[in-house]
Amino acid sequence: MLPSPLEFLVPLGALESVADVLPFAILAVVLVNVVTRLLAQRSFERAAAEGDDDEALSRFLPHEIVNGLLVLLSFAFMIVEPHGGMVLSVLVVGMVISDFFEYESRRVEARNDLEMDKPNSAIVASALVIAYAGYQALFFLVEPIWSSII
Incomplete structure (x- = not known):
């Protein structure tokens, strides 16, 4: 069997071994991203x-770094x-x-001496990512109920 071209770029065997933890x-x-976003906002306000x-x-x-x-x-x-x-990658x-x-936006607010607004769109986007990542990670908690309905 010929190896997949992707196997030369990504170690699929190693990736499959951590698939349950991913x-x-x-x-x-x-969740760390949410904390760093809060710290970034404080840093922007201070600066x-x-x-x-x-x-x-x-x-x-x-x-x-956390975003990357x-x-x-x-x-x-x-x-x-x-x-x-x-789905998770798109989110x-x-x-x-x-x-x-x-x-x-924070730069524009600083340039025009406006009050720093909260990063509302990023907060909503991260809430969606948290919800879907939680669904993927914690599905085993709702699986019995889900299986009985579906």
């Missing part, structure tokens, strides 16, 4: 109060669980895109 890892990283312009603001590195890790984990989950991984990429635009 949904829990994703859920944990999503805007201290600086005169939007030059004082910079991306919050821990939050960006979350994207990689969701793509890895897509290899193991194609349907659930695709995660949407959340990362909303984070990008929320940062730009």
